[in-house]
Structures are given as C-alpha cells and as structure tokens.
Amino acid sequence: MKPLVSVTHLTRIFDVSKPWLNRVIERLPKSLLTAVSDVSFDIPQNSVYALVGESGSGKSTIGKMVVGLLPPTEGSVTIEGVDLAREQDPEKIEKVRSDIQMIFQDPYASLNPRWRVKDIIEEPAVAQGKKPEALAERLLEQVGLAAEDAGKFPHEFSGGQRQRICIARALASEPRLIVCDEPTSALDVSVQAQVLNLMSDLREDLGLTYLFITHDLTVVQHMADTVGVLYLGRLVEEAPREALFADPKHPYTRMLFDAAPKMDGFGREIEPPEGEIPDPINPPPGCAFHPRCPLATDLCKRERPEPRLVGASKVACHHAE
Amino acid sequence: MTDPVLSVRNLTVEIPTRRGVLRPVDGVSYDIAAGEILGVVGESGAGKSMTGNAVIGLLDPPARITGGEIHLLGERIDQLKGEALRKIRGKKIGMIFQDPLTSLNPLLKVGEQLTETILAHLPVSQSDAEARALAALEEVGIPAATQRLNSYPHEFSGGMRQRVVIALALCAEPSLVIADEPTTALDVSVQAQIIALLKRLCRERGTAVMLVTHDMGVIAEAADRVAVMYAGRLAELAPVQQVVQAPQHPYTDGLMGSTPLASLGQKRLRQIPGSMPRLTALPDGCAFHPRCQRATDRCRSNPGPTLAACNGRAACWHPLTDEDRAAREATA
Amino acid sequence: MTALARAWDSDFLYSFRRSPVAVVSFLVVVTLVLAALFAPLIAPHDPFDPATLNLMNGFTPPMTPNAFTGETFLMGTDDQGRDVFSTILYGMRISLFVGFSAVLFALILGVTLGLLAGYRGGWTETVIMRVADVQLTFPAILVAMLIFGIAKGITPVEYRDQMAIWVLILAIGLSDWVQFARVVRGATLVEKNREYVQAARLIGRSSGAIMMRHILPNVLNSVLVIATISLALAIIAEATLSFLGVGAPPTQPSLGTLIRIGQGFLFSGEWWILFFPSVTLLALALSVNLLGDWLRDALNPRLR
Numbered sequence: 001m002k003p004l005v006s007v008t009h010l011t012r013i014f015d016v017s018k019p020w021l022n023r024v025i026e027r028l029p030k031s032l033l034t035a036v037s038d039v040s041f042d043i044p045q046n047s048v049y050a051l052v053g054e055s056g057s058g059k060s061t062i063g064k065m066v067v068g069l070l071p072p073t074e075g076s077v078t079i080e081g082v083d084l085a086r087e088q089d090p091e092k093i094e095k096v097r098s099d100i101q102m103i104f105q106d107p108y109a110s111l112n113p114r115w116r117v118k119d120i121i122e123e124p125a126v127a128q129g130k131k132p133e134a135l136a137e138r139l140l141e142q143v144g145l146a147a148e149d150a151g152k153f154p155h156e157f158s159g160g161q162r163q164r165i166c167i168a169r170a171l172a173s174e175p176r177l178i179v180c181d182e183p184t185s186a187l188d189v190s191v192q193a194q195v196l197n198l199m200s201d202l203r204e205d206l207g208l209t210y211l212f213i214t215h216d217l218t219v220v221q222h223m224a225d226t227v228g229v230l231y232l233g234r235l236v237e238e239a240p241r242e243a244l245f246a247d248p249k250h251p252y253t254r255m256l257f258d259a260a261p262k263m264d265g266f267g268r269e270i271e272p273p274e275g276e277i278p279d280p281i282n283p284p285p286g287c288a289f290h291p292r293c294p295l296a297t298d299l300c301k302r303e304r305p306e307p308r309l310v311g312a313s314k315v316a317c318h319h320a321e
Numbered sequence: 322m323t324d325p326v327l328s329v330r331n332l333t334v335e336i337p338t339r340r341g342v343l344r345p346v347d348g349v350s351y352d353i354a355a356g357e358i359l360g361v362v363g364e365s366g367a368g369k370s371m372t373g374n375a376v377i378g379l380l381d382p383p384a385r386i387t388g389g390e391i392h393l394l395g396e397r398i399d400q401l402k403g404e405a406l407r408k409i410r411g412k413k414i415g416m417i418f419q420d421p422l423t424s425l426n427p428l429l430k431v432g433e434q435l436t437e438t439i440l441a442h443l444p445v446s447q448s449d450a451e452a453r454a455l456a457a458l459e460e461v462g463i464p465a466a467t468q469r470l471n472s473y474p475h476e477f478s479g480g481m482r483q484r485v486v487i488a489l490a491l492c493a494e495p496s497l498v499i500a501d502e503p504t505t506a507l508d509v510s511v512q513a514q515i516i517a518l519l520k521r522l523c524r525e526r527g528t529a530v531m532l533v534t535h536d537m538g539v540i541a542e543a544a545d546r547v548a549v550m551y552a553g554r555l556a557e558l559a560p561v562q563q564v565v566q567a568p569q570h571p572y573t574d575g576l577m578g579s580t581p582l583a584s585l586g587q588k589r590l591r592q593i594p595g596s597m598p599r600l601t602a603l604p605d606g607c608a609f610h611p612r613c614q615r616a617t618d619r620c621r622s623n624p625g626p627t628l629a630a631c632n633g634r635a636a637c638w639h640p641l642t643d644e645d646r647a648a649r650e651a652t653a
Numbered sequence: 654m655t656a657l658a659r660a661w662d663s664d665f666l667y668s669f670r671r672s673p674v675a676v677v678s679f680l681v682v683v684t685l686v687l688a689a690l691f692a693p694l695i696a697p698h699d700p701f702d703p704a705t706l707n708l709m710n711g712f713t714p715p716m717t718p719n720a721f722t723g724e725t726f727l728m729g730t731d732d733q734g735r736d737v738f739s740t741i742l743y744g745m746r747i748s749l750f751v752g753f754s755a756v757l758f759a760l761i762l763g764v765t766l767g768l769l770a771g772y773r774g775g776w777t778e779t780v781i782m783r784v785a786d787v788q789l790t791f792p793a794i795l796v797a798m799l800i801f802g803i804a805k806g807i808t809p810v811e812y813r814d815q816m817a818i819w820v821l822i823l824a825i826g827l828s829d830w831v832q833f834a835r836v837v838r839g840a841t842l843v844e845k846n847r848e849y850v851q852a853a854r855l856i857g858r859s860s861g862a863i864m865m866r867h868i869l870p871n872v873l874n875s876v877l878v879i880a881t882i883s884l885a886l887a888i889i890a891e892a893t894l895s896f897l898g899v900g901a902p903p904t905q906p907s908l909g910t911l912i913r914i915g916q917g918f919l920f921s922g923e924w925w926i927l928f929f930p931s932v933t934l935l936a937l938a939l940s941v942n943l944l945g946d947w948l949r950d951a952l953n954p955r956l957r
Binding site: 178197200222259268 | 594
C-alpha cells in the first residue's frame with residue numbers, strides 16, 4: 001500500500017548569521033545551522049508515526065515542513081503523491097492542503113484571543129469556501145465540549161479545553177493527516193490523559209493519520225505505531241514501537257530510555273548520561289553522537305554512519321547490532 | 322526522632338480581589354527532616370509553587386500569609402520582614418527555580434556571584450570565599466571550574482547553568498533547599514543529571530529539600546515522601562512508594578493512573594473527568610467531589626476532612642483501600 | 654445580568670471607576686468636545702459674522718459691563734469686540750477637528766505600514782523602518798513646518814486659506830505616523846509567531862486576511878493608547894504651528910491662532926484675550942494625556 005506521507009532526504013538549513021553589515025565589518029563568515037539533515041521516512045495510512053528527540057533535534061522543523069509552513073532546503077515531502085513545495089496545479093494544492101492539519105503545543109497561543117470559538121473552529125472550512133450548517137457545534141460535541149460553548153471566547157476555557165478546541169478546528173476541514181507538535185506537554189497529567197484518549201478515539205472513528213512530535217517517551221510508548229528517534233537533525237533510529245522499547249539499538253536511544261524517569265524507580269541510583277547536546281552550528285564530525293557515546297571508536301569520529309537494518313530497526317550507527 | 326528542619330502548620334495564603342478572597346493555599350501542614358526530600362506534586366493551580374514561595378517569603382502582593390506558622394530549625398519565620406528575611410533566604414534556605422537564567426545576574430561573572438553570596442552569609446575571608454566558590458563549582462560537576470569562574474551566565478548551556486544555580490543555592494550551606502520545577506526546562510538526559518546531582522548533594526550534607534514539580538516520574542525517583550496538593554489543600558501525604566503504588570486519595574489514584582506509564586499496553590489511559598476548578602469557583606464540600614467517582618452526599622455538603630483527621634495520610638471521607646484496588650484490578 | 658450591567662462590572666470599567674484622575678479627565682474631555690460640537694448653539698455670538706460685531710465692545714474685561722454699550726461678556730472681548738468665550742468655542746472646533754483628523758490619518762498610515770513591515774519582513778520592513786528612523790531624527794514640528802511650507806508653495810493663492818486646515822492635518826499626520834508604525838510592527842512581530850497565526854497560514858489564508866482579521870485585532874489595544882496620547886500631542890502641535898503663524902488662518906482661528914493674537918495684548922494689560930484660550934488648550938491637552946496614561950495602565954495586564 002502506498003504511504004500517505006513520504007518524506008525523502010529532507011534537509012533544512014537556516015541562515016543564522018549576523019546582519020550583512022556586521023558580517024562585513026567584523027569579518028565573520030556566514031553561519032549556517034543545519035536543523036534537519038537527510039531525513040527520510042514514510043507514514044502509512046491510519047497509523048501514528050512519532051518523532052522523538054530533545055531540543056535541537058529538528059523535530060518541530062520537520063513538522064513544519066510536512067505541513068508546508070516551511071519550505072525544505074533539499075529533499076521533499078510528498079502527501080498523497082503531491083509535493084506541496086513543487087506542485088503547480090492549484091487544485092491539487094488546495095485538495096492536499098485541506099487534508100493536512102496541525103495541533104500546536106501551547107493551547108494558550110494557538111487560539112486567537114479576539115475570536116469567538118465558533119469562528120475559530122469554522123475558519124478552515126470558511127477558508128475553503130464551504131461551511132456546513134452548525135459545524136462548530138457538531139465538532140465541539142465530538143471533542144467532548146458543549147455546543148453552547150461556541151459563543152464563548154478562548155479565555156473562558158482551561159488549558160485542556162482549549163486543546164480540545166484546537167482539535168475541533170483541526171477536524172473542521174476533514175483532514176486525513178494531523179501533525180501534532182507536543183500536543184500535551186503544556187497540559188497537566190490528568191488532562192493529558194483526556195486529550196490522548198480523545199485523539200485515539202478520533203483516529204479510530206475518522207481513520208486519521210498522526211505525525212506525533214514529542215520529547216515525552218511515555219506518550220510515544222502509549223500512542224505510536226512507529227517511532228523515529230532524532231539526534232541533531234538526523235534520524236538515528238526508526239523502529240516499530242514494540243521493537244524499539246523492547247530492544248533499543250542505537251546507543252542514543254538507550255541513553256534516552258535510561259535517563260527517562262520511571263514510575264517505579266524509587267530511589268533509583270542511575271549513572272546519568274554524560275555530556276549535553278552539542279552546538280548544532282558546529283556539530284561534531286562523523287557521527288554527531290560520538291562524544292557522548294560509550295561505543296565510539298575512531299571510525300565514528302571520521303565517518304557518518306548510514307542507516308541500516310538491524311533486526312526490525314533501521315539504525316544509523318556503526319556499532320549497533 | 323530529631324526535630325524537623327522545616328515545619329509548616331496550617332499555612333493559609335490568601336489573595337484579596339474585588340470579587341472575594343481567593344485561597345491558593347488552605348491549611349497546609351507538613352514537616353521536612355534533615356536529608357529528606359519532600360516532593361510536592363499537583364497540577365497547575367494546585368498551590369504548590371505558592372506554598373514554596375510562602376516559605377521563603379516571596380509571595381507577590383496582594384497575596385499574603387493569613388494563617389498558620391512556619392518554623393525553620395525551631396525558629397518562627399513567617400512573620401519576618403526586610404533584613405531578617407533576607408538573611409534567612411540564601412543563608413538558611415537555598416532556592417532553585419525552573420529558569421536558571423532568572424536566578425543568575427547576567428552582568429556578573431559566575432565566580433563573583435558565588436563569592437558574593439558566600440561572603441554575605443558566612444564569616445570567611447575573601448580568599449576563603451573564592452576557594453569555596455571554586456569548590457562549589459567543582460562539586461556540581463562543572464568541568465574546568467577554575468576557568469569557568471570567570472564566565473558569564475550566558476556562556477553556559479542550559480544544564481550547566483542549572484548546575485551553577487545549584488552551586489549558588491548550596492554555597493552558603495543552607496539547611497533547606499526549595500527547588501521549584503528545577504528540571505522542567507531541561508532535556509531528558511540533562512534532567513537525569515540534575516536530579517542525580519541534587520539527590521547526592523543533599524544526602525551528603527543532610528540538607529532538607531522541598532522539590533516542587535508536576536512530573537510524577539521525577540517525584541518517584543527523587544522524593545522520599547510526597548505531598549499531593551489539590552485546589553490549595555493537601556490531598557495526600559505519605560512515603561513515595563505508598564503514594565505511587567497504593568494511593569488512598571481518589572485524586573492521587575487518578576493522577577497516578579493517568580500517566581501513560583501506568584496504563585502501558587492498555588488502549589485507553591485512565592482519566593479523571595473534568596479539570597481542576599478555578600480558585601474563583603471552588604465547589605462546595607470537598608473540592609474534588611465533582612470529579613470523584615466515590616463522591617457521596619457527605620462529600621458534597623461537608624468540606625473535605627483535614628489530613629490530621631484521617632491518620633495524616635489522605636484527606637478524604639472515603640479513602641481507597643487495598644480491597645478497592647484489588648477489585649479494580651480484577652475487573653480491568 | 655443585562656449587557657450594560659456586565660460592562661459596568663467589567664475589569665476595564667472597574668479600573669476606570671476607581672481612578673479619580675481618569676474620571677475627571679474624561680468628564681473634562683467630554684465637556685469640551687460637546688461644547689465644541691454644539692458651539693453654534695452655546696456661543697452667545699458668532700465671531701465670524703461681522704454683522705453681530707460692535708467695535709465699541711473692544712477690550713471689554715471679563716464679567717464687567719462695557720463702558721459704552723453696557724454689554725457684559727463672560728470672558729471679555731478682544732480688540733474687535735469679539736466675545737472671547739465664543740471664539741474659544743469655535744476655535745476648539747478647529748483644534749479638535751485638526752487633532753482628530755491628523756491622528757486618524759497618522760493611525761491609518763502608521764498601522765498599515767507597521768503591519769506590512771512586521772508581517773512581510775525583508776525589504777519591505779527595511780525600507781519602511783529606515784524611512785521611519787530618518788523621520789524620527791527631525792523634530793515633529795520641523796517636519797510639519799516643512800510639509801506646510803511645500804504645500805503652501807504649490808497651492809494657488811486664492812485657495813490657500815481654504816487649504817490651510819487640510820495642509821495642517823496632512824503635516825501633523827505625516828509627522829506622527831512613525832510612532833504607530835513602530836509599535837504596530839513590534840506587536841506584529843510577536844503576534845505573527847504565535848501559533849494561531851501559523852494555524853491560519855496552514856489553512857491557506859492570504860497574508861492580507863491574516864493581517865487584517867488575525868493580527869490587527871490583537872494589536873489594537875496598543876494603537877488605542879498611542880492614538881489617545883497622540884491626540885494631545887496633535888492638538889498641541891496644531892496650536893504651536895498656528896501660534897507660529899503657519900497654521901490655521903485668522904479667518905478660521907484655532908486655539909493656537911487665538912493665543913497668537915492674544916499674545917500681542919499681554920503687555921498692554923488685556924490679559925484675558927491670551928489667558929482663556931491658553932487655559933482651555935491646557936485643560937484639553939492635559940486631560941486627553943491623562944486619559945491616555947490611564948488607558949495604557951488599564952490595558953496593560955502586567956500592571957493590573
């Protein structure tokens with residue numbers, strides 16, 4: 001079966017140099033930040049693909065490129081066979097665009113404070129030039145709020161309720177793919193459970209596909225079908241959820257799992273991981289993880305590992321087995 | 322048993338507004354012993370940070386302490402003002418906040434800040450203070466500490482900065498450290514480093530720690546005892562293992578159950594319906610009853626019991642028993 | 654609760670009720686504006702109708718019967734026997750009209766350019782903001798005089814008096830848009846990175862729709878504050894220009910023109926011709942300014 005989303009050799013470079021005049025005066029070179037480098041993955045229809053990584057891993061940048069908010073520097077994102085960045089046919093663009101929606105991290109910033117909930121939710125449909133009767137009311141009930149809430153303003157709702165409104169807005173254009181950028185990390189635990197359950201239900205009811213972007217391994221373990229682990233803009237490991245959590249192959253994945261707090265880890269004395277994430281403007285040569293890696297050899301300092309299959313996982317490591 | 326380092330009794334904080342008096346902290350009592358880490362958990366708006374701020378006298382007006390007592394090493398501190406309060410802060414109570422940048426002066430070198438703090442609180446000479454500053458940086462695991470003394474805060478990475486804050490909080494050898502969401506802004510791998518560091522230092526020095534966080538995982542790994550807060554009140558106070566594995570208050574139970582780790586392999590997470598009430602609209606009776614499956618008329622009409630009335634464990638009219646939990650396991 | 658009662662109870666009006674300065678300023682402004690609006694009904698004389706003027710009434714002190722005609726004037730009369738109270742009422746009309754129009758002009762220009770600069774970025778932003786920077790290095794009054802001079806040079810003589818008011822509006826408006834542009838650009842830069850704007854971009858909304866429907870409503874608070882404070886400044890700028898003789902013509906005297914005329918009589922003892930227009934200008938500018946200050950605090954959530 002053809003995947004719904006196909007990301008190939010996706011690369012994004014940001015120019016983070018000082019302004020031109022300062023560069024000339026201070027004789028500084030241009031500085032480029034490679035936020036995403038040569039990332040490829042597929043998302044099959046009706047599945048949940050999770051991108052996990054710490055800050056600077058490029059996970060949010062990938063999300064923005066998938067929905068078309070940022071153009072890729074190299075590589076492409078193909079959704080239903082259409083590459084939004086290169087497609088010329090406006091009809092196809094329109095069609096694919098209404099098939100993608102996004103849910104953001106901060107439920108307080110993602111709703112226009114001056115708009116009524118009804119207008120917020122119906123905006124995607126209005127933008128497409130169609131507006132079914134009582135759309136907002138129906139969607140509000142679908143996400144577990146009351147139809148009467150349509151006339152209220154966002155500030156009258158709690159964080160979890162706002163995230164439900166965001167989900168309702170995302171559903172308004174009847175999308176097939178929803179990119180979720182840290183959708184629950186601003187929420188309290190008990191509310192997070194409600195939102196995750198809602199998302200699971202919607203996936204089943206509407207046949208949705210999710211690209212889940214998060215740093216929270218517990219959420220990944222609960223939601224994902226396939227997991228991609230990012231480190232400094234590169235996909236270091238990709239595996240089905242069960243395989244990844246049962247037997248992580250990449251030393252970075254292992255480090256991440258060991259470091260994550262455990263609910264039964266009372267007084268656990270762990271050997272905390274060494275070092276911190278390097279500066280993405282000057283990443284280490286070879287494998288970017290080698291300065292923190294217990295398996296690192298000279299090979300790792302020289303040569304960047306290409307992804308290869310180890311068991312059920314695709315791993316970019318010279319020494320994984 | 323020796324006297325606790327910090328003893329909070331019936332602490333109440335109120336904020337007068339024009340629509341009535343809000344009570345973000347309502348009759349909270351707990352002790353922290355030397356070398357003990359007390360985790361304070363709760364969702365946003367539960368009053369956990371406000372409790373910490375009340376202890377160090379950092380409440381933003383118009384919020385103020387309107388009831389109860391706070392004793393530090395047997396001395397009452399909740400009525401201190403001005404100079405006396407400043408002496409206690411830093412000397413006897415160290416503070417670690419979520420954002421390390423706000424706790425460091427961006428214009429002073431790290432070494433200067435450490436030396437200054439040490440000189441302000443300890444009777445030592447300038448050169449002694451500098452030596453102690455260096456030792457403090459080394460102790461929190463900052464590489465090349467001698468050179469780093471001359472660095473400014475912005476030259477450190479997030480994790481290293483939080484280490485500097487810890488060094489700063491501990492350099493005057495306080496008896497109590499209040500850490501308010503110390504790892505929330507950090508990545509998982511760095512969070513593990515900071516938690517391990519905090520645990521080690523406090524155990525070595527016998528410092529009492531109040532660890533305020535919303536992260537159940539961090540609490541489970543770091544805390545000795547846990548205080549669970551809901552709508553300004555203590556819902557449950559018990560050793561960490563009991564709180565996580567055998568919670569008695571229905572709220573604690575729901576909180577633990579709704580973490581994804583607790584429902585691994587299940588299709589749906591257990592969830593608590595609704596959300597925490599706003600302080601402006603607290604329900605009558607027990608504040609948790611609208612979300613509670615065990616609620617009875619007693620919960621709806623009587624205010625929730627205090628901890629003291631329930632063996633000091635769970636402030637609930639109908640606490641969960643082991644049989645209740647077993648019965649649920651059986652049906653699940 | 655009715656909508657009116659709810660509004661009365663809102664935080665905004667509550668902070669208004671609690672601030673005596675705001676209430677007094679508001680009352681002063683409303684009184685003056687109403688007085689100016691209904692000048693033809695209130696004024697005892699029409700200062701622009703030569704038929705009602707009696708030169709014999711010249712230089713009558715306030716509240717004193719004239720030696721020749723026996724008429725009494727609340728604020729006295731000027732050299733031509735015009736009632737000072739009436740000229741102030743009519744003068745305020747000109748001052749307020751110029752002030753409001755100039756601020757409206759500056760607001761539309763500044764908000765549009767600020768939105769464009771903030772949202773588009775790149776060259777658009779560079780050009781707009783550099784022009785703004787250059788303009789800021791000149792005192793506003795100088796810019797206004799320059800524009801006034803040019804406009805006067807290119808309009809035919811017979812239209813000059815008619816055009817004067819519009820040239821004033823243009824001059825003051827053009828020297829004032831920078832503030833709006835700067836603040837709106839700053840606010841736009843913040844808002845455009847918020848997630849609700851990204852959500853709107855995602856569904857393919859045009860830049861124009863995003864600027865007008867999403868960003869503009871969220872920057873209006875700051876615009877309102879600047880507009881109020883600008884109004885006070887514009888009224889003073891108009892008075893200054895008119896005082897210097899480059900503003901409103903004597904056939905349509907504004908408060909500034911009146912002050913210029915009155916100034917000539919200060920040393921000969923006819924103080925009221927200068928005093929009353931000045932006090933009116935002061936009261937007007939001060940209350941508008943105080944109102945603006947209160948508005949800034951009331952709309953700033955951090956200070957609440």
